[in-house]
Amino acid sequence: MDSVGTLEPFATPTVRLDKLFDVPDIQVFAKLDSLQLSGSTKERTAASLLDAFISSGRLAPGGTVIESTSGNLGISLSRQCIVRGIRFIAVVDENANGSALQIMRAYGAEVDLVLNPADGNKLAARRQRVQDLLAQHPGAVTTNQYGSPDNPAAHYSSTMPEIMKALDGNLDFLFVATSTTGTLLGCQNYVREHRLSTQLVAVDALGSVLFDGESALRRLPGLGAGVVPELSLQAKPDHVLRIKEIDMVRGCRRLAYREGILAGASTGAIVAAMDQMLPEIPAGSRIAFLVHDSGVPYLHTVYDNDWVKENLGEVPENSGAQ
Numbered sequence: 001m002d003s004v005g006t007l008e009p010f011a012t013p014t015v016r017l018d019k020l021f022d023v024p025d026i027q028v029f030a031k032l033d034s035l036q037l038s039g040s041t042k043e044r045t046a047a048s049l050l051d052a053f054i055s056s057g058r059l060a061p062g063g064t065v066i067e068s069t070s071g072n073l074g075i076s077l078s079r080q081c082i083v084r085g086i087r088f089i090a091v092v093d094e095n096a097n098g099s100a101l102q103i104m105r106a107y108g109a110e111v112d113l114v115l116n117p118a119d120g121n122k123l124a125a126r127r128q129r130v131q132d133l134l135a136q137h138p139g140a141v142t143t144n145q146y147g148s149p150d151n152p153a154a155h156y157s158s159t160m161p162e163i164m165k166a167l168d169g170n171l172d173f174l175f176v177a178t179s180t181t182g183t184l185l186g187c188q189n190y191v192r193e194h195r196l197s198t199q200l201v202a203v204d205a206l207g208s209v210l211f212d213g214e215s216a217l218r219r220l221p222g223l224g225a226g227v228v229p230e231l232s233l234q235a236k237p238d239h240v241l242r243i244k245e246i247d248m249v250r251g252c253r254r255l256a257y258r259e260g261i262l263a264g265a266s267t268g269a270i271v272a273a274m275d276q277m278l279p280e281i282p283a284g285s286r287i288a289f290l291v292h293d294s295g296v297p298y299l300h301t302v303y304d305n306d307w308v309k310e311n312l313g314e315v316p317e318n319s320g321a322q
Helices: 042-056 072-084 098-106 122-136 150-166 182-193 230-234 245-259 265-280 305-312
Strands: 014-017 027-031 064-068 087-093 110-114 173-177 199-205 239-243 286-290
Touching: 014 150, 027 150, 042 072, 042 150, 064 072, 064 122, 072 087, 072 098, 087 098, 087 122, 098 110, 110 122, 150 182, 173 182, 173 265, 182 199, 182 230, 199 265, 239 245, 239 265, 245 265, 245 305, 265 286
Parallel strands: 027 286, 064 087, 087 110, 173 199, 173 286, 199 239
Antiparallel strands: 014 027
């Protein structure tokens, strides 16, 4: 296909939000990675993981990639693989959004569903299934988003530099949702290497085992982890905030009602975390966060009152509409 551009991840805008919180003495900025072609910041991760395998000669057109995913990376890998002529098998569990699975299949991915592991640890079950499938498909590779250094490398080389360029190098706090911790770690490495004063806030799900958390039932995908990913052992955020799922819903709806940004559960968690931390943030500060993904795959969960009531036990009141 001839064009003047590429289908690689692109630099997304960072915009100031004036209505999200009533804090005129604190500037709030959002990096809109939900505008990536596949709808999430995982577009960067997927491209980086695949590029590394292709450069090493371990993967070529006609090859097969197998990866465990809760949704967004699966969508991004599906898109990246189809344009490179690579077969992709996404290993998911029953918490995955039905819409996300439909998008993966629309991009040509094969979806392998892991159901009801005996110990309840869905992530561990998905990762074991990846190993089983690798044994069944000689020559196939797994991109290993949980341990590959090419995951944080994507955010070290693009996400964080883009944010700092947009903000003229002046940022006091950055809020990042965590799962594999690849985005957080890439931003952390950039901040430390460039000796920035920016404090990193890791936003995790209540019930996640990241950062010494206690395991508990989680219903919304894309945030937190049931086992400790290898990358997380290197992540040392300045702050860790754990968010209840009902507060993720509130955060999503607040962002939609006040700023017209439809985002997924992990971004809703960030909004809730910022709201929680604002009283501790000094006047005059500049804070930023990633809009990690689009809210479209969450229309039947986070934005559906019946689903929220049935699964989370309550429906939030108008979460910030003016």
